[in-house]
Amino acid sequence: MQQWKPLVAVVVGVVCLAGISQTALAHGEFDEEQLAEFEKHMDDFLEEIEELVADVEVIVSKPQPGKADVDALIEHWEEVGVHAVIETQAIVTYPGVWQGIILLQQQVEAGDSDGVVAAGERLKAALWQSFGAVRLAAHQVQTGTAPSAAENEAATSGPETVALIIADLEQAVAEYRADNLSRAEALIHETYMSRFEGLEGDLIARDPDLVSQLEKDFNATLPLLMQRGAGVDEINGTLKSMKAQLQNASSILEAVEASRSEVF
Amino acid sequence: MRRRALLRALALLGPATAFARPLRAFADPSAGEPASVDTLPRLSGELTLYLGRGEGGLYEDIIAAIEKRNPDLELRIRRGPSTALANTLVAESRVGRLRADLFWSIDASSLGLVTRQVEPPAIPASLRDLLKPGFRYEHWVPISGRFRTIPYNPQKLNVAELPQDVMMLPESDARFGWAPAYGAFQSFITAMRLLEGDDATGAWLEAMAGKSSEFAGEFGVVMAVSRGEVDLGFANHYYTLRLKQGRPDAEVELAFTQNDAGCLLNASGIAVLRPSELATDFVRHLLTSEVQSYLAREAYEVPLMAGVPSPEGLPPIGELKPPQVDLERLGDLQPTLRLLRQTGVL
Numbered sequence: 001m002q003q004w005k006p007l008v009a010v011v012v013g014v015v016c017l018a019g020i021s022q023t024a025l026a027h028g029e030f031d032e033e034q035l036a037e038f039e040k041h042m043d044d045f046l047e048e049i050e051e052l053v054a055d056v057e058v059i060v061s062k063p064q065p066g067k068a069d070v071d072a073l074i075e076h077w078e079e080v081g082v083h084a085v086i087e088t089q090a091i092v093t094y095p096g097v098w099q100g101i102i103l104l105q106q107q108v109e110a111g112d113s114d115g116v117v118a119a120g121e122r123l124k125a126a127l128w129q130s131f132g133a134v135r136l137a138a139h140q141v142q143t144g145t146a147p148s149a150a151e152n153e154a155a156t157s158g159p160e161t162v163a164l165i166i167a168d169l170e171q172a173v174a175e176y177r178a179d180n181l182s183r184a185e186a187l188i189h190e191t192y193m194s195r196f197e198g199l200e201g202d203l204i205a206r207d208p209d210l211v212s213q214l215e216k217d218f219n220a221t222l223p224l225l226m227q228r229g230a231g232v233d234e235i236n237g238t239l240k241s242m243k244a245q246l247q248n249a250s251s252i253l254e255a256v257e258a259s260r261s262e263v264f
Numbered sequence: 265m266r267r268r269a270l271l272r273a274l275a276l277l278g279p280a281t282a283f284a285r286p287l288r289a290f291a292d293p294s295a296g297e298p299a300s301v302d303t304l305p306r307l308s309g310e311l312t313l314y315l316g317r318g319e320g321g322l323y324e325d326i327i328a329a330i331e332k333r334n335p336d337l338e339l340r341i342r343r344g345p346s347t348a349l350a351n352t353l354v355a356e357s358r359v360g361r362l363r364a365d366l367f368w369s370i371d372a373s374s375l376g377l378v379t380r381q382v383e384p385p386a387i388p389a390s391l392r393d394l395l396k397p398g399f400r401y402e403h404w405v406p407i408s409g410r411f412r413t414i415p416y417n418p419q420k421l422n423v424a425e426l427p428q429d430v431m432m433l434p435e436s437d438a439r440f441g442w443a444p445a446y447g448a449f450q451s452f453i454t455a456m457r458l459l460e461g462d463d464a465t466g467a468w469l470e471a472m473a474g475k476s477s478e479f480a481g482e483f484g485v486v487m488a489v490s491r492g493e494v495d496l497g498f499a500n501h502y503y504t505l506r507l508k509q510g511r512p513d514a515e516v517e518l519a520f521t522q523n524d525a526g527c528l529l530n531a532s533g534i535a536v537l538r539p540s541e542l543a544t545d546f547v548r549h550l551l552t553s554e555v556q557s558y559l560a561r562e563a564y565e566v567p568l569m570a571g572v573p574s575p576e577g578l579p580p581i582g583e584l585k586p587p588q589v590d591l592e593r594l595g596d597l598q599p600t601l602r603l604l605r606q607t608g609v610l
Contacts, residue, residue, distance in 0.1 A: 074359055087352075091344045091352065094355075095351040095355040098358065099355055156324040193345075194345055198317055201502065201506055201564070204509075205509040205510035208483075208510060211483060212483065212484060215481050219481070260325065260562060262329070263329035263330075264329050
């Protein structure tokens, strides 16, 4: 009997595999073309994060910061290009920035100076964490281990999603090789939950054994190999097998989508 | 192989016998009839939609069809996991920077979070009244549903041996399959908590833990049932229907409990965050007979409009008896996770 331990309980890390806006919801002067090639603007984003952190430090250092100070910070956050990139490339960390701003706003309004300091630290941490997630995403694009923002944006069909899953798995193996086990496991879990799950329905009717095997590989075979410190050859063998199965899934999905009935 | 018969005195459940009393919501004569898309005005203007991932490309197909039919609609879409988008909406709302007009989520719990913390305006009565009673939420519109079911192997079990009450299942000596780390399973346990209380749910989990094999996903549960590795399991309805679509001879059938968490009807839905005629009309498109039929036909989802046939292989909806649960409260996951951990299930 196949029994899989609840590997799906793995906590999702800062690596973001989440959504990308079809049409940019960009802020300030950061346009769609820049958003599509965000990895080329990392120096600009670093500068913007440093400016935002400086804003926070100014607020924290004031004897009696006021609502206008926080409003100005919000305006600045809304204007910078890094906002849109965090929003699209690091969606998991994005709410944390807003939550940090809200907490700071509340502490300022309450006039709690210790609370302001603590909230400021939390907000700065959230900004840096988000920047770290964006930098990781940029690294993945630059090294060809992750799809570009434009590719990610367009991934609405089954075969396109399968391509993203394969890229995620390759990145997970790269993380494993770099001794980042938890990040590798988080990537595998997240791509299973966020991407593969959505494809299962169409695949089950055509090849249930394929789905069953892939479910097992996502949730048991590959993560368990990593947990027991398997060698690169063994890991690559499993990756190769999963990629072959996913290519098969892609062909099935292409045929399914071509034959799907019209909505209207 | 036969399992010990239990609680034969109870009414039976199963594909042909468990549907004696119609669900009030589905049987209500005031339930709305779906309109054809041809009766709707053309959409024109800008809308920002936050779209929770799910159902493969089917939601995308619907959106593409709406866009094709309404070339003057400029739809800006942000995609992501429903939970992440809900958290973003909450954060945006708190600083008065809400950017989405609409939030289409694959699960009601994310909508519940948004409803509680963003407090979107009430859905216009003209829209709400299109839905069947029981699905008329004040701040969001259910689009399609999915039933919790008990897939069982007819070679291993006689459906007549099963109780109609999910809380009685621990008395069985059958072998179960479940996927406790799965979101749908956790919603099921949350519904059980809401209906039966934490103590009873904890006792149920403890009793079931020794009888149940664990799987990563609910399709794995259904496959294990069909292979006879377990006798029965817990899973959403569509896994079994999909499998039977491809393999009509697969050894798995669906059974339903009655008026309890075991036959919970959960829903996807959409919230209108910034009300406008355009946003309302967009939602109307999702409630048309065409879209509702498409979701039933292609995604095996349960239509929530009267007059739209159920997915093939599902009993007539009016004969099922899901419990009355406020779906928005299914987002109250922390106590559920605590119980799952306390009982060693997670």
